Amino acid sequence: MPEQFDFVVAGAGHNSLITAAYLAKAGYRCLVLEGRPIVGGGVKSAHLTLKGFVHDVCSSAHNGIHGNPLLRNNELNLGEYGLEYIYPDPVFHMPFPDGSYLTQWRDLDRTCAEFAKFSKKDGEAYRRMIAEYESVSPLLGQISFSPVGFGKPLNELLAAHPQGKIWQRRLAMSAWEIISETFEDAHCRAFMLGCPYSLQPVLDPATARAAYIPLHQQRESRPLPKGGSGELTAALARVIEAHQGTILVNKWVNALIIENGRCVGVECSDGSKYRADKAVVSTIHIKQLVDMAPAELWGEDFLDGVKTWEAGLTLFAANYATTEPPKYKVDGGELSPVHSGLMVSPERAMQMTVDYRSGNANTEDPSLHVICCSVADPTRAPAGMHTIKIVAYHPYQLKEGPAHWDVIKEQVAQANLKFLRRFSPNLTDDKILAHTVETPLDLERMNPHNWHGSCHAGGSGPSQVGAMRPMPGYAQHRMPIPGLYQTGATTHPGGSVTGGPGRNAAVVILKDLGTSIEAVVHKA
Numbered sequence: 050m051p052e053q054f055d056f057v058v059a060g061a062g063h064n065s066l067i068t069a070a071y072l073a074k075a076g077y078r079c080l081v082l083e084g085r086p087i088v089g090g091g092v093k094s095a096h097l098t099l100k101g102f103v104h105d106v107c108s109s110a111h112n113g114i115h116g117n118p119l120l121r122n123n124e125l126n127l128g129e130y131g132l133e134y135i136y137p138d139p140v141f142h143m144p145f146p147d148g149s150y151l152t153q154w155r156d157l158d159r160t161c162a163e164f165a166k167f168s169k170k171d172g173e174a175y176r177r178m179i180a181e182y183e184s185v186s187p188l189l190g191q192i193s194f195s196p197v198g199f200g201k202p203l204n205e206l207l208a209a210h211p212q213g214k215i216w217q218r219r220l221a222m223s224a225w226e227i228i229s230e231t232f233e234d235a236h237c238r239a240f241m242l243g244c245p246y247s248l249q250p251v252l253d254p255a256t257a258r259a260a261y262i263p264l265h266q267q268r269e270s271r272p273l274p275k276g277g278s279g280e281l282t283a284a285l286a287r288v289i290e291a292h293q294g295t296i297l298v299n300k301w302v303n304a305l306i307i308e309n310g311r312c313v314g315v316e317c318s319d320g321s322k323y324r325a326d327k328a329v330v331s332t333i334h335i336k337q338l339v340d341m342a343p344a345e346l347w348g349e350d351f352l353d354g355v356k357t358w359e360a361g362l363t364l365f366a367a368n369y370a371t372t373e374p375p376k377y378k379v380d381g382g383e384l385s386p387v388h389s390g391l392m393v394s395p396e397r398a399m400q401m402t403v404d405y406r407s408g409n410a411n412t413e414d415p416s417l418h419v420i421c422c423s424v425a426d427p428t429r430a431p432a433g434m435h436t437i438k439i440v441a442y443h444p445y446q447l448k449e450g451p452a453h454w455d456v457i458k459e460q461v462a463q464a465n466l467k468f469l470r471r472f473s474p475n476l477t478d479d480k481i482l483a484h485t486v487e488t489p490l491d492l493e494r495m496n497p498h499n500w501h502g503s504c505h506a507g508g509s510g511p512s513q514v515g516a517m518r519p520m521p522g523y524a525q526h527r528m529p530i531p532g533l534y535q536t537g538a539t540t541h542p543g544g545s546v547t548g549g550p551g552r553n554a555a556v557v558i559l560k561d562l563g564t565s566i567e568a569v570v571h572k573a
């Protein structure tokens with residue numbers, strides 16, 4: 050291992066690995082320190098249940114990253130480092146308690162026909178919504194995949210769009226307003242609200258973008274890396290190592306080394322110290338980062354931004370090794386999709402906000418996402434077997450406090466499974482070989498970046514997006530302490546597998562070094 054590094058990167062989620070990969074490709078000596086035994090954070094696969102069953106520990110669907118120039122323009126040639134995507138079709142399936150169902154297919158006409166089963170008007174509305182969204186989606190992508198303040202702000206971009214004024218209003222509305230004004234039928238509304246990971250309270254202002262996620266999926270499906278979610282981060286790690294970077298695991302960073310007011314390295318919990326000649330790049334949660342250097346170095350406004358940071362909505366995940374995939378009854382037989390979900394009514398989507406805010410883990414009619422990657426990717430399980438993940442929307446902060454999750458976790462997982470069996474009755478106990486359960490509290494224990502269970506590192510309400518992420522004045526990845534940059538989901542454009550925070554941080558750092566990401570990408 051080299052003794053000297055230009056950059057020390059603290060934490061190895063997909064975002065910080067992306068930053069490190071661009072820096073390593075630029076020729077800088079990079080050291081990545083990950084606290085866990087394997088890299089990847091929320092983009093990781095493991096034999097969680099039994100040997101041969103490859104489970105995605107957190108994320109499975111890599112929708113957001115396909116619009117990132119990293120993949121769109123193949124900037125790091127990740128294919129050559131082993132990354133390959135599968136684009137499931139059907140994209141998403143939702144059965145309803147009255148026996149009906151709505152399936153999203155990659156074929157637009159087929160999906161419109163599914164909406165039209167419930168309402169001819171809604172079939173037309175879906176087609177119209179897609180056409181309108183496609184015209185504005187490149188502008189939204191431009192905002193996500195540019196650092197804050199680099200390039201024109203959204204309102205200026207919209208001013209040049211023929212429907213710009215309409216979109217300015219739409220984006221400030223709630224997801225609920227968009228969906229209820231566009232669709233008349235309850236099934237169509239429930240599908241549109243339940244099919245994305247609605248980690249946004251759908252009644253809140255400026256949550257409109259959540260309403261457009263299903264349309265995104267219409268174009269890109271819900272892509273899965275072949276072999277497991279972790280294949281993305283494994284490929285990024287290979288890029289770093291191919292460019293002489295070093296990655297060390299089981300290295301929890303617990304202090305920043307400060308000299309003359311500048312961050313010059315980090316110290317790990319095992320006492321090891323690593324110095325960075327250029328800078329430290331962190332993906333440590335801001336709530337923990339502030340405790341790693343003296344308070345006076347951060348400044349009052351930064352500390353206030355950390356104090357007022359909110360976790361947002363949280364997830365609960367159970368992984369199963371099974372002998373069958375979920376089987377849903379459809380006209381003419383059964384359907385076993387990769388992605389399916391339960392949202393019994395549009396009112397249930399509204400009620401979720403109340404459940405979160407009142408600390409209630411709803412087990413009567415929970416909203417669930419069910420992911421069975423092995424249907425499209427047989428490498429995930431032994432021949433004829435399957436991996437199933439049931440993701441539920443449950444609060445971290447229970448009425449009895451978060452520690453109560455340790456008491457009720459199995460009971461809640463059982464209730465979620467029981468509810469799923471109403472729609473997929475084949476998943477009886479004899480089909481389940483083994484399982485694991487991760488409550489919002491477990492997700493935080495597993496990865497401290499999931500602060501208070503938030504798998505997006507924090508909510509995405511108006512006070513925590515864009516120039517406010519992580520807080521006003523510090524959205525450009527440069528932290529108040531010179532020599533320290535921040536990336537990861539606490540920075541713009543936030544959580545999910547988008548790689549946006551990672552590439553945006555690289556853009557800023559490379560600019561500060563007097564070069565550019567374009568120069569690095571085109572470097573021979």
Ligand SMILES: Cc1cc2nc3c(=O)[nH]c(=O)nc-3n(C[C@H](O)[C@H](O)[C@H](O)COP(=O)(O)OP(=O)(O)OC[C@H]3O[C@@H](n4cnc5c(N)ncnc54)[C@H](O)[C@@H]3O)c2cc1C
Pocket residue numbers: 059060061062063064065082083084085088089090091092106107108109110111112113300301302303332333334364365366440492495496497498499504505506536537538539544545546547550
């Ligand atoms: C159950 C579940 C399902 C999800 N499903 C999806 C999905 O299908 N699609 C999607 O787009 N998103 C999904 N997400 C969200 C997504 O996984 C995250 O938003 C995303 O992975 C965040 O990436 P990141 O790079 O910002 O940080 P993280 O992935 O959180 O990585 C941070 C890394 O830093 C390490 N670290 C933290 N502190 C330290 C320290 N002090 N020292 C050393 N290392 C440290 C952590 O161990 C971790 O490896 C899901 C999340 C969960 C929990």
